[in-house]
Amino acid sequence: DQQVKQNSPSLSVQEGRISILNCDYTNSMFDYFLWYKKYPAEGPTFLISISSIKDKNEDGRFTVFLNKSAKHLSLHIVPSQPGDSAVYFCAVQGAQKLVFGQGTRLTINP
C-alpha cells in the first residue's frame, strides 16, 4: 500500500528551464511535506518543506506547492542548473516519522 507515489522515475530538462517534480499521497492526516535531494554515494539531504496549513513555500530557486484537495505535491526548480541533477524524493510526515516516495531522477542537460 503505497502512501506516497512519484509516478515519473526520470525527468530530463534543459539548463535554464523550469523543472517540475510531482508527488501524490493518499492520507489526508499528514502534517508536513518535504523534498529531499540525493547524489550518488551520499545520503539524502533536506531541500524544502511545507506545512499542511500552507499551499506554497519558496526558498530561492525552489518552490513547493501543496494541493490538499488533490493530495498532490510538486517541486519547481527555476532556473534549473547542472548541479540540480540528482534523485529527488518527496516525503510526508505524520508524528515523528517520514514516508518516502520512490524518487525521480532529474537530469539537467547543458
Added chain:
Amino acid sequence: DVKVTQSSRYLVKRTGEKVFLECVQDMDHENMFWYRQDPGLGLRLIYFSYDVKMKEKGDIPEGYSVSREKKERFSLILESASTNQTSMYLCASSIFGRRPEGSPLHFGNGTRLTVT
C-alpha cells in the same frame, strides 16, 4: 552542521551471518531511524527510536532488530543475513517535536550491504 556517521560504506557478508550496522550522530537528537533504499521502491523505514532503550517497528522490520543503548548510537542488526537484504542502508536522526519546517531528517552517507 549535523553529522550522522555510518561505520562502513561497503560490506559484503555471507548468507546466514549476523550483521551489525552502526550509526552515530553528534547533535544530541532524540530520534533515530534506519531506512533501506532499493531501486524503484524509494526509502523504506525499517525501525526507529525516540529515545534510549526505545524502539518502534517501521514498515519492513522483518529480519531486522535494533539497539539503542546510548542516545547518539543506533545499531541495526540483521539476525541471519539473506540475499534479499542486499541493499543500501541509510541511518538518519532528527529533533523530537514540532518545528515550523517539520522535523527534517539528517542522513548518513549510507552502507551498501551485499549478501552473497
